[in-house]
Amino acid sequence: MENPAEWAGGRGRRVVVIGGGVAGSLIAKSLQFDADLTLIDPKDYFEIPWASLRATVEPLFAERSLIHHKDYLVNGRLIVSKVTSITHKEVLTADGHQVAYDYLVVATGHYDPVPVTRADRFEEYLIENKKIKAADSILIVGGGPTGVELAAEIAVDFPQKKVTLVHDGSRLLEFIGPKASDKTLEWLKNKNVEVKLMQSVDMSSNTNTSGGNRTYFTSSGETIKADFHFLCTGKPPGSEWLRETYLKDRIDNFGRLKVDENLRVKGHRNIFAVGDVTDIKEPKQGYAAQKHSLVAAKNLKVLMSGGNESKLVKYEPRSSPKIIVSLGRQDAVAQFPFTTIIGLVPGMIKSKDLYVGKTRKKMGLNPK
Secondary structure, eight states: OOOGGGGOTTSSSEEEEEOOSHHHHHHHHHHTTTSEEEEEESSSEEEOGGGHHHHHHOGGGHHHHEEEHHHHOSSSEEEESOEEEEOSSEEEETTSOEEEOSEEEEOOOBOOOOOSSHHHHHHHHHHHHHHHHHOSEEEEEOOSHHHHHHHHHHHHHOTTSEEEEEOSSSSSSTTSOHHHHHHHHHHHHHTTEEEEOSOOBOGGGOEEOGGGOEEEEBTTSOEEEESEEEEOOOOOBTTGGGGGSTTGGGBOTTSOBOBOTTSBBTTOSSEEEOGGGBOOSSOOOHHHHHHHHHHHHHHHHHHHTTOOGGGOOOOOOOSSOOEEEEETTTEEEEEOSSOEEEEHHHHHHHTTTTTHHHHHHHTTSOOO
């Protein structure tokens, strides 16, 4: 075990950020010159999550969307390990570090087991891509944004593949309005994607048939033949590990951390939570997670400089957020406060580059 005193560093207040996703990486980058900063993440890279589906059809796209933490974290400490516990003064990691903190930020997002190294994650995309290229038929389970965007990516890049999307809800993209759902369904059908609604797939019962493809059974008794499947159903919040820690009584029934208007964990003056792991009532979007990080970073700077709590900034969720779901390389469906549109116009905003250049720029890196 290391002595926490060794970690004090003498560069002002000790800030520990747990989780290096969209929210955690941005807050670490924002505070690295204002604090004695440690980022703890189970992997050595940050992945731009909304670019991951493009990387399955075009692995080279991941060259820009997989970013080593060390590329933007030039003045902080990185520990590549899982966190096992938190006490009121330190964070314990699986590889034996004891990291003392003055301020803590929990940014563990959703539970998503991915490879530890950037190289292995890149290799994973190459393998998925080979599978897509070799397949004649692909099943996608889940009709939220991930399932819809993946179906669209495959349908646009590999129009000869038979793509079936099964969703247990009455419409696709249930987190946005019915108009956007209807337009999306129509778009997918025009691209020959077969969409089955109000059905689930029994993942335990799929069986191998001759020729290498599998037979899947749906809840309504239908059979689907496909060479392989992608499971695109929701991921649980990355908070299970917190249930045995100092913060266990700050988790709501959905596994999210309860935060106040300044993004501090309720009842704790020096612990913040940002991103998808918070209980803020709003769609869980990367755009919102980035806003959390900037608000929390401002508030940490106020507190670290001895400023008055009355100067803390409040985070205000947008009541009717702008939502854009990309549909392949050129089209997208967009829901704005007063209108819903589909096609090239919203596609120009998001689909070509999926905000990768913009995100890299935000992280202080070359967009290209």
